[in-house]
Amino acid sequence: MPQPTTVNRSSRLLGAVACCALVWTGLFFGCDQPGDAPQQQTSENSKPPSPRVATAATKKQGKKRASPRRQRGRSRRQTRTTAPQSLGLDSVDAVAQVTRSVEASLDLGPVLVVWIVDRSQSAASLRRQVLPRVQKWYLGRPRTAAANQPSLTTAIVTFGSKIEVALDPPTDQADEINRTLENIQIDKSGHEVTFAAIRSTLNRYLPFRTRQAHELVLVVISDEAGDDADQVDSLLETPRKYSIPIYAIGVPAPLGRGAAVVATVETTDGAASSSPPSIQQGPESRKAERIDLDFPAHLPLQLLDSGFGPFALERLCRATGGRFLTLRPPPNGGLAFGTPTTVWPRGDIPQFDAEVMRRYTPDDLSATEYDALVAGNPAMSALRMAADLGHVECLKQPPLEFVKPNEAALSRSLEAAQKLAAKQLPRINQLYELLQQGVSGRTTLERPRWQAGFDLALGRAAAAKARADGYNQMLAALKRGRLFQDAASTIWVLEPAASIESSSALRNLIKKAKQALTQVVEQHPQTPWAHIAQQELQIPMGWRWSEQ
Numbered sequence: 001m002p003q004p005t006t007v008n009r010s011s012r013l014l015g016a017v018a019c020c021a022l023v024w025t026g027l028f029f030g031c032d033q034p035g036d037a038p039q040q041q042t043s044e045n046s047k048p049p050s051p052r053v054a055t056a057a058t059k060k061q062g063k064k065r066a067s068p069r070r071q072r073g074r075s076r077r078q079t080r081t082t083a084p085q086s087l088g089l090d091s092v093d094a095v096a097q098v099t100r101s102v103e104a105s106l107d108l109g110p111v112l113v114v115w116i117v118d119r120s121q122s123a124a125s126l127r128r129q130v131l132p133r134v135q136k137w138y139l140g141r142p143r144t145a146a147a148n149q150p151s152l153t154t155a156i157v158t159f160g161s162k163i164e165v166a167l168d169p170p171t172d173q174a175d176e177i178n179r180t181l182e183n184i185q186i187d188k189s190g191h192e193v194t195f196a197a198i199r200s201t202l203n204r205y206l207p208f209r210t211r212q213a214h215e216l217v218l219v220v221i222s223d224e225a226g227d228d229a230d231q232v233d234s235l236l237e238t239p240r241k242y243s244i245p246i247y248a249i250g251v252p253a254p255l256g257r258g259a260a261v262v263a264t265v266e267t268t269d270g271a272a273s274s275s276p277p278s279i280q281q282g283p284e285s286r287k288a289e290r291i292d293l294d295f296p297a298h299l300p301l302q303l304l305d306s307g308f309g310p311f312a313l314e315r316l317c318r319a320t321g322g323r324f325l326t327l328r329p330p331p332n333g334g335l336a337f338g339t340p341t342t343v344w345p346r347g348d349i350p351q352f353d354a355e356v357m358r359r360y361t362p363d364d365l366s367a368t369e370y371d372a373l374v375a376g377n378p379a380m381s382a383l384r385m386a387a388d389l390g391h392v393e394c395l396k397q398p399p400l401e402f403v404k405p406n407e408a409a410l411s412r413s414l415e416a417a418q419k420l421a422a423k424q425l426p427r428i429n430q431l432y433e434l435l436q437q438g439v440s441g442r443t444t445l446e447r448p449r450w451q452a453g454f455d456l457a458l459g460r461a462a463a464a465k466a467r468a469d470g471y472n473q474m475l476a477a478l479k480r481g482r483l484f485q486d487a488a489s490t491i492w493v494l495e496p497a498a499s500i501e502s503s504s505a506l507r508n509l510i511k512k513a514k515q516a517l518t519q520v521v522e523q524h525p526q527t528p529w530a531h532i533a534q535q536e537l538q539i540p541m542g543w544r545w546s547e548q
Contacts, residue, residue: 112208117184202244230367245321256284256285257302260303281344308326377445380438383450386431395420395464435454478545497544
C-alpha cells in the first residue's frame, strides 16, 4: 500500500466540511423571523429633524416661503431618513429618490442643487451607473420654468485629492449641466477628500440659502467613505441650522471592515504597486465592532454586506434630513462569499433585509459620546479592543496524516506539525482572553447589535482556541505512544470531530463556543452575525484519531 504524505488528506477533509457549510447556508436563509425594532442609540445633536412640507394650500395660494433662518431642527424630510431600502436598489431608484426630493423642494421656492461627484478611479463604475440617470432627468425637465414657477439651478463640484468647481455659476441649462457631467476627469491620486468637498460646497453656496432664500440640496456621489471622515461631527451644524438636506449615492459598507475592494483598483492599470492607496469604504459603525479572525478551511467569509453605508456619510445624511442611498445589484441566489475583490457590491454576496437590519443600526453618536458608551460596558470595551487587535490567523489546513515507518520518524513529523499550531496559539489566546474580560458586561448589553457582535466574537475566538489547542494536545498524546488496533495499519489520521477525547477543559471550551454561536443564530436570525455563526458551527471544533 503506498504511504501518503502528512498533508495529502488535509484539504480533502476540511474542504468537504466547508462545502457542507456553504450548502447549509441556502437552507438557513429561507427562514424569516423578524423581531420588533427598538430605536437606535442616537446623539442628541444628530436626531433627525422634524418634517417641513409644502401643503396644498401653500401651492394654491402661493404662500410666502419660510425664512431661510428657520428654527433649528426643522426640516422637511424626516420620513426619508428612516424608510428601509429594498434589496438590490439600483441607480434608477436612487436617482429617482433624490430628484423627487428636489422636485418637492420646488414647491417651496427656487432650488439650487449641487452635485458633489467623486472622480476617483474606483468610483468610475458608480459614475457610469448614476450620471446617465441624472442626465436623463435633466433632459426630461422643461427647458425653462413657467412664469409662476420657481427656478431650478445646478452647480457641480468634483473631488479626488483636490476639490474642483466644475460648473459655476449655477445654471438652468440642461445641455451645459450634462456636458459637464460627461467630461469629469479621473483623479489618479487614490485619495478622496469627501468631507472637505462637502464643507467647501456649503461655504460657497450657503449665501443662496441665507441671502437669496433658495432651497439648497447637496448630493454626494461616491463609492468610498472618504479619507477625512473624522470631519463629520464638525460639519453637522450648518446644514442642520439652515435645513440643507444632504443626500449620498454610494455602496454598502462591508461589515466591520474598512474596505471591500483591493487597493490596486485605484491604479490606472490595476497592477500592484509598492504602496497602493488605501480604499476606505467602511466600516458601517463609528469604529470597527468585528474581530479580524481567519476562518477555518479557508471559508471566504471576511467580506459581508453590513446593510448600511459608511458611518460618516450615513450620519451626515441622517442628521441633515437627507438619506444615504445604497446601490446593490439584485441578489443572484448564489452561495459565494466575499474576499477582497475588484468589484463591490456583488450579487453573489448575501444581502440582508432592511426591516430586519433596522434593529441593528449602528450607534449614531459623536466620537466623544461613542467612546463614553463603549467605556461604560466591559463587553463593549472588550469587543472594541479585540477588533483593534488586528488580523489573527487560525488553524486552517494543518497536516492530518502521520505515517509511522518507525517511532523516530513519527515523532519528527508530529513535532513539525506542532510548530505550526504553536505559531498561531499566542495570538488566538490573546484574542480569547481579551473577550473573556468582557463576559461580566454581557448581561447588561441592551442593543441587539452589541449582543450579536460580542457573542459572535467570543464564540469564534473560543472555537479557534479549541481547534488549535485540541490539535496540539492530540499530537502530544500520540507522541507519548499509541498502538494501532489493526496490525496492518501504518498511518495515523487526525479527523475533525464534534468533541475531543484528550481533555475535559477543551470539551468545556467547545461547549462554550457552541453555546455562544448558537445564541447568535437563534436570537439574531437573518443577520450577518447569524450567517457567520452558522458557518462556524458547521466546522467541527474537536478531533479524534483513526488509522489506516
